[in-house]
Amino acid sequence: MVRTYFNGLIGLVLCLLFTSRVIALEVTATVDKNPVLLDEAITLIVKATGDVDREAFQSDSLLKDFVVGNTSVSSQTQMINFDTTRTTTWRTILFPKQEGTFTIPSIEIMGERTQPIDIRVLPVPTTSTQEQRDFFVTAELDRNRVYVQQHVTYTVKLYMATNIERGSLQSPEMENGRIEQVGDDKQYSDIVNGKRFQIIERTFVLIPEQSGQFTIQAPIFSGEVLATNTRQSFGFFNRTRNITRRGPLLTLDVKPIPSSIDGAWLPSKYVEITESWPDNKEFVVGEPITRTLTLTVEGQTEEQLPEIPQIYPPSVKTYQDQAETKSAQQEGRILAQRIESTAIIPTQEGSMVLPGVEVPWFNVETQQIEVASIPAKTVQVNPAVGLQTSQAAPVTTLSPSLPEPEETQPLVDTSQASPSILIWQVLSGVFALLWLITLAAWWTGRTAPQQAPVKQRRNQTQRADKKALLAALKQADTAQLQPLLWQWLNDTLGQSFSSLHDALAHPEAHEIKMHYAALTASKFSPSTSTWTPDNFAQAITTLEKKLATRTTQEDGTLPSLYPAA
Structure with a gap:
């Protein structure tokens, strides 16, 4: 009996649940x-009572007359007396595209349809009546007709007569173009028709990529403000209301690139190219000098700036550094710069012509092609200081000249001297000569032991200097290498050079000079450098052995069994 009653109760519950699920769907x-102003948003609320899919709502049918914004969905389930009710709600933000009367078509949800809704869209009040509204958005272009890739300044202003709890201002949108914000927001206050507004101004740059006529989707402001029509509050939270405002839709006419343009396309109102040199500009064979070219363009981004064409004569080697680009905003103008630095190393002395630099561009104001240029110039390349000195002062061989003996009268008439006097004079000369030989031998034996330690200490110092030089080479540290190389050349060549440049100008140091020039060039363009520390070290060892062999041959002594490392 109990089991029968229990089974009947379960059946009743299942029946009720099934009944609640088969209730007809209501949408x-x-x-x-309604009505709504052109810059205001409409919230379309669609409710479906019953068991429906959250993805059942589609907004494609609304795109004809409205700009569709965000859509939120929520679900709620209620059970009263075993009657389960499920309600799904979709909220969609709609912005009318133009003034007039438009119809929100019937919305289908799982076979059920809503009733159409007629919407009246009113024009936005003129400036004289804007003071009646607490919030509105304005937008303007600095020009309506531009060329492809020509910058357009788009300025948005949000006017607020009262404080907001929170809010956001979206960026504008344009088909077949890029939009970038320039600088930070500006905040200030102003009085419009007797009413004070807080204004947030935001500047964008539009860069059209294709020709044609395009509509710029205005930015949308969404925020929450305190409700003014109620005094109710919930604890510490005041009741707020949502507001949405949209700026006006603007049309941009984009013209194609003129057919007369052959080369890089650079539309602008102002283009300038300049060059700069070091303060002590002097062209010397084998010495690098840096030339810096700066291209400044108004109304372009740094990514759009072309490479600066540079041509140099075959009598120089060039090493170009990586280009530097930057952009800035000055007095409402957008300026972009491209900076290219090139190390120029002359290889021949004499007169040299540096060709001019030309950058063609299209003046959007005059509709003409213009050229920003740097004129060609003639420079004088001086020889290396060491070579100049050796050529100016040729080496001459000095041969000693002995004065011719004069005829003198002898103090003693030897023809009349006695034999005893002659014998005494001969013996005195012999004894004097023997005394001088003895004195010389004593002096040589006294100084020889002292010279050996001095020479040994000098060799130890040179080996230490060479070790430090090779360590600096391995690290490619030019700042540490310069004084060490200078000192090593002084010791190896046996001269006191006034500078490293003079030491490298010595004919015996030609190979060292070439490796040092390659090392210096590698600092400007590492990717194209063939310099290696091993080759430089080998050149140092080769020169050291060459000079040691020559010295040994001149002295007639055997070379050291263990030469200095």
């Missing part, structure tokens, strides 16, 4: 305001 659609 309704409403809007939060």
Whole structure:
């Protein structure tokens, strides 16, 4: 009996649940305001009562007359007396595209349809009546007709007569173009028709990529403000209301690139190219000098700037550094710069012509092609200081000249001297000569032991200097290498050079000079350098052995069994 009653109760519950699920689906659609101003948003609310899919709502049918914004969905389930009710609600933000009367078509949800809704769209009040509204957005272009890739300045202003709890201002949108914000927002206050507004101004740059006529989707402001029509509050939280404002739709006419343009396309109102040199500009064979070219363009981004064409004569070697680009905003103008630095190393002395630099561009104001240029110039390349000195002062061989003996009268007439006097004079000369030989031998034996330690200490110092030089080479540290190389050349060549440049100009140091020039060039363009520390070290060892062999041959002594490392 109990089991029968229990089974009947379960059946009743299942019956009720099944009944609640087969209840007919009900779908309704409403809007939060009607009529609406052109810059205001409409919230379309679609409710479906029953078991429906959250993805059942589609907004494609609304795109004809409205700009569709975000859509939120929520679900709620209620059970009263075993009657389960499920309600799914979709809220979609709509912005009318133009003034007039438009119809929100019937919305289908799982076979059920809503009733159409007619919407009246009113024009935005003129400036004289804007003071009646607490919030509105304006937008303007600095020009309506441009060329492809020509910058357009788009300025948005949000006017607020009262404080907002929170809010956001979206960026504008344009088909077949890029939009970038320039600088930070500006905040200030102003009085419009007797009413004070807080204004947030934001500047964008539009860069059209294709020709044609395009509509710029205005930015949308969404925020929450305190409700002014109620005094109710919930604890510490005041009741707020949502507001949405949109700026006006603007049309941009984009013209194609003129057919007369052959080469890089650079539309602008102002283009300038300049060059700069070091303060002590002097062209010397084998010495690098840096030339810096700066291209400045108004109304372009740094990514759009072309490479600066540079041509140099075959009598120089060039090493170009990586280009530097930057952009800035000055007095409402957008300026972009491209900076290219090139190390120029002359290889021949004499007169040299540096060709001019030309950058063609299109003046959007005059509709003409212009050229920003640097004129060609003739420079004088001086020889290396060491070579100049050796050529100016040729080496001459000095041969000693002995004065011719004069005829003198002898103090003693030897023809009349006695034999005893002659014998005494001969013996005195012999004894004097023997005394001088003895004195010389004593002096040589006294100084020889002292010279050996001095020479040994000098060799130890040179080996230490060479070791430090090779360590600096391995690290490619030019700042540490220069004084060490200078000192090593002084010791190896046996001269006191006034500078490293003079030491490298010595004929015996030609190979060292070439490796040092390659090392210096590698600092400007590492990717194209063939310099290696091993080759430089080998050149140092080769020169050292060459000079040691020559010295040994001149002295007639055997070379050291263990030469200095």
